[in-house]
Every structure is written in C-alpha cells, then in structure tokens.
Amino acid sequence: MTMAETIVIKVGGHASDQLPQQFYQQLTRWQAEGKHILVIHGGGPQISRWSDQMGLTVHKHHGIRVTDAKTLAVTQAVLLGVVQPAICQQFSQHHLHVVGLNTSDNQLLGGEYLDQKEYGEVGQITSVNETWLQEVLHDEIGVLAPLAQTIDGHLLNVNADTAAAAIAAKLGANKLVLLTDVPGVLNAGKVVPLLDQEGADQLFEQKQIKAGMMPKIKAAFNALHDGVHQVLITNDLTSSGTILHRSTKRVAG
Numbered sequence: 359m360t361m362a363e364t365i366v367i368k369v370g371g372h373a374s375d376q377l378p379q380q381f382y383q384q385l386t387r388w389q390a391e392g393k394h395i396l397v398i399h400g401g402g403p404q405i406s407r408w409s410d411q412m413g414l415t416v417h418k419h420h421g422i423r424v425t426d427a428k429t430l431a432v433t434q435a436v437l438l439g440v441v442q443p444a445i446c447q448q449f450s451q452h453h454l455h456v457v458g459l460n461t462s463d464n465q466l467l468g469g470e471y472l473d474q475k476e477y478g479e480v481g482q483i484t485s486v487n488e489t490w491l492q493e494v495l496h497d498e499i500g501v502l503a504p505l506a507q508t509i510d511g512h513l514l515n516v517n518a519d520t521a522a523a524a525i526a527a528k529l530g531a532n533k534l535v536l537l538t539d540v541p542g543v544l545n546a547g548k549v550v551p552l553l554d555q556e557g558a559d560q561l562f563e564q565k566q567i568k569a570g571m572m573p574k575i576k577a578a579f580n581a582l583h584d585g586v587h588q589v590l591i592t593n594d595l596t597s598s599g600t601i602l603h604r605s606t607k608r609v610a611g
C-alpha cells in the first residue's frame with residue numbers, strides 16, 4: 359500500500375482571522391482526494407494582544423517570543439482556548455472533517471529548550487508521534503498548536519513556522535505551505551517567485567527580510583534540507599507565491 363500524500367500547512371495568526379474561500383475549496387479538494395492534511399496554527403498577534411491586556415510586556419527577539427512563565431500560561435490559553443477553536447469552527451462550517459490537536463495528545467510533540475537564557479520557555483520540536491498522527495490524518499484534517507513538551511513534562515512555546523517545518527520533515531511530507539498575510543517573500547514590494555539560500559542571504563543583507571519573515575525563511579530551508587519536497591510561502595493555497603529551493607547553481611551549470 360502506498361502512503362497517502364501528506365501536506366502540512368502553517369496558518370499564521372494574521373492569516374487565520376480571515377481565510378479566503380479558495381483556502382476552503384482547496385482543502386475540500388485535497389480531502390476528497392485522500393491527502394493527509396495537517397494544519398499547524400500560529401496565533402502570535404492574538405498572544406501579544408492578550409499579553410498586553412494582562413499587563414505583560416511583549417518582547418520578541420529575531421521574531422521569537424521571549425517567553426517567561428506568565429507569558430507561557432497566556433500562550434497556552436490563547437492558542438488552545440481561543441485561536442484553535444476558532445479555526446476548527448471555521449473548518450467545520452465549511453464541512454471539512456477536522457480535529458484540534460496539541461502536544462498533550464499521546465505525546466504528540468516532544469521538544470527541547472532552544473536557549474533558555476535568551477528566550478525562556480521556548481523550544482524546538484525533537485520528536486513527533488507520527489504513527490498515531492498519520493492514523494488521525496487518514497480521516498480528518500488535524501489542526502495542531504505549536505507547543506511541545508520536554509521529557510520532564512515542561513511545556514515549551516515553539517514558533518509556529520519552525521514547528522511546521524520540523525513536523526513536516528518528521529512526517530515525510532510532500533508539501534509544506536507557510537500561509538501568511540503577504541503573497542510571498544517580497545523584494546522592494548514585489549514577490550520573489552523562486553528563492554534559494556543565496557538569494558535569501560542577499561535579501562537579509564539588504565535588510566529586505568525582517569521581523570516575522572526571518573524564522574519563516576529559516577524554517578522553509580530547514581524543511582527542504584530535511585527532505586520535504588516542496589516548500590511555499592504564500593497567502594493563497596491556489597498560488598505558489600514564493601517557491602523555496604535548494605540551489606539554482608546546478609541548474610545554471
């Protein structure tokens with residue numbers, strides 16, 4: 359039996375507020391074709407808003423939230439209590455079969471600290487219960503929050519782009535889509551249709567790539583490096599936006 363094609367879609371907190379009709383149409387088509395679909399959701403803007411309201415200072419470093427114990431509590435509450443149910447509700451309204459998931463389900467996501475001194479309770483994904491997850495994805499679209507658990511049971515906040523890339527690689531996904539609020543990686547306002555690591559380095563140097571786009575691009579190249587076939591940054595599931603690829607040099611030679 360051949361394994362079903364797996365598609366991982368990261369939906370940013372900006373994008374999840376107002377997903378367009380073509381997003382649901384594409385998901386409906388993919389689900390009908392039997393593809394396994396996993397959505398990793400963000401919620402950065404929502405976490406910042408709630409943190410503000412709780413009187414907590416929002417502090418980001420290289421696009422990563424510096425997360426103390428109180429901020430972690432808000433992050434968990436907002437991702438699992440606000441953002442994820444809103445996404446699942448929208449999916450259900452569009453007649454998609456969907457299930458909300460998080461790190462506590464059957465040791466779904468294992469993680470370790472990124473750099474506790476610098477970022478606090480922030481981590482990266484080191485393991486995925488992929489057998490169980492693929493079983494779930496056979497019948498339903500999974501909607502998964504970017505939180506992980508250490509072997510000692512500490513909860514960690516994981517950047518959703520980084521989480522999506524790591525999970526896509528561990529699932530052996532065919533496609534990773536980083537869905538955001540811009541039509542792709544922009545250079546002087548224009549979408550760059552194809553981007554390799556060298557091109558990205560140049561854009562970094564020219565200060566064209568900033569803020570939230572930094573972890574996104576790093577995550578995209580990590581996913582490619584770890585075997586995900588196709589990685590896209592776009593605001594539309596039916597348009598490729600920016601296609602990330604490993605190198606143009608071999609093609610040119």
Ligand SMILES: Nc1ncnc2c1ncn2[C@@H]1O[C@H](COP(=O)(O)OP(=O)(O)O)[C@@H](O)[C@H]1O
Nearest residue numbers: 370371372538539540543544566567568570571
């Ligand atoms: N070169 C760039 N091209 C596109 N967007 C960029 C670039 N540099 C910085 N950005 C910013 O990155 C944002 C997307 O990242 P982020 O806000 O973290 O989105 P998400 O919530 O989807 O993860 C864009 O809205 C834009 O403001």
Ligand SMILES: CC(=O)N[C@@H](CCC(=O)OP(=O)(O)O)C(=O)O
Nearest residue numbers: 371400401402422423516517518
């Ligand atoms: C460690 C870290 O930065 N975690 C992120 C998790 C959510 C996220 O990544 O959401 P977006 O994709 O909407 O930005 C955060 O706390 O904002």
